[in-house]
Amino acid sequence: MQGQAVPRVPTPRRYLMCPPRFFAVDYAINPWMDPSQPVSAKVALAQWTELRDTYRRLGHTVEEIEPQPGLPDMVFAANSGTVVDGRVLGARFRAPQRAAEAEHFRRWFTEHGYRDLTMPEKINEAEGDFAWTGRVLLAGTGFRTDPAAHAEAQEVLGVPVVSLRLVDPRYYHLDTALFVLTEATDAAPAQVAYYPEAFSPGSQQVLRRLFPDAVVATSADAECFGLNGVSDGRNVVLPLEARRTGLGETLSRCGYEPVYLDVSELRKAGGGPKCCTMEIRK
Structure with missing residues (x-):
């Protein structure tokens, strides 16, 4: 069932982002990446800057972390x-090509005064597979984040966790198949x-039970990374x-205001608006 048009109220958010100055597709760790196709770091940076x-x-407030050479997916x-x-659960990547990113972000949080910070023992690709709904x-699990990381997140963050299984390799992270419109x-x-x-099938049933008023997207919506959206x-x-x-x-019929941006270059690496955007909830 689609949501009814009701007054929607934006809330100020705080985001952490990383400029793609070293953007490239030098390897393939998801179905969208093709190292044989040309990419432009200049175009990617322009699209990121617009975002x-x-x-x-x-x-909204946007803070930036310094990109590092050799880490094109940072x-x-x-x-x-x-x-x-205010509690921070860091990341542990499945792909070795991205493993070093986690330490750079850990340092950023430490240098910015975050004391309640835990680095995970289980493979956990953070907001790629975790979506906070306010309750x-x-x-997500199935391709990247370990199922055991869900229990670890519950212990570290002190919030209830609902596990969902992804089954289509094109949508390898939860944030490619679902996003929160309103907390x-x-x-x-x-x-x-x-x-x-x-x-x-079981996860679909869980989602229907939890969110009977969800916006149910089509295959065309998903294929253009429409579910990798960011809502305030x-x-x-x-x-x-x-x-x-x-x-x-x-x-729009549900009362939201769409804001459209060109992220076509970033999508060559399997990313969209949400992939570029970590939300910092204090």
């Missing part, structure tokens, strides 16, 4: 930390958008193609 500036224009900051109520942490409050439940076919409760940043697929129109 960052859009957040600031919408009233731009995808969402994969390197999960922050809820529970949705946790739960005392007055209203959370609302999400998701692509059902990316999940196992009213404004929803989406890939430009989501206008064509109809996802943006659906969200």
Whole structure:
């Protein structure tokens, strides 16, 4: 069932991002990456800059971490930390090509005064597979994050965790198949958008039970990384193609304001708006 059009209220957010100055596709660790195809770090940086500036224009705070040579995927900051109520759970990557990113983000948090910080023992690709709904942490598994990391996240962050199994390798992280439109409050439940076919049958049932008012996306929405969106409760940043697929129109009918951006170069590495955006929740 699609959501009803109700007044939507944006809330200021704080994000951590990493400029893609060393962006490249030198290896393939997901189905979207093709090292034989040309990519442009200049174009990727321009698209990233527009994303960052859009957040600031919408009233959000954006902090930046310094990119490092030899880590072309460091731009995808969402994969390197999960922050809820000021508690930080770092990342541990499955792919060796990205492993060093976790330490750079750990240092950033330490240098910026975060004392309640834990580095995981289990493989955990952070907000790539963790989505905070305001009440529970949705946790993906199947391709990257270990199932055991879900229990670890619950212990470290002190919030209830709901496990969801991903079954389509194109949607290897939870944030490629689901995103939170509105977090739960005392007055209203959370609302999400998701692509059902990316999940196992049991996980689909869980999502229907938890979010009967969800925005249910199509295969076309998912294929353009439309589910890799970022919402502040009213404004929803989406890939430009989501206008064509109809996802943006659906969200408009639900009272949201779509904001379309070109992220086509970043998508060559399997990323979109959310992949580039770690949310810091104090």
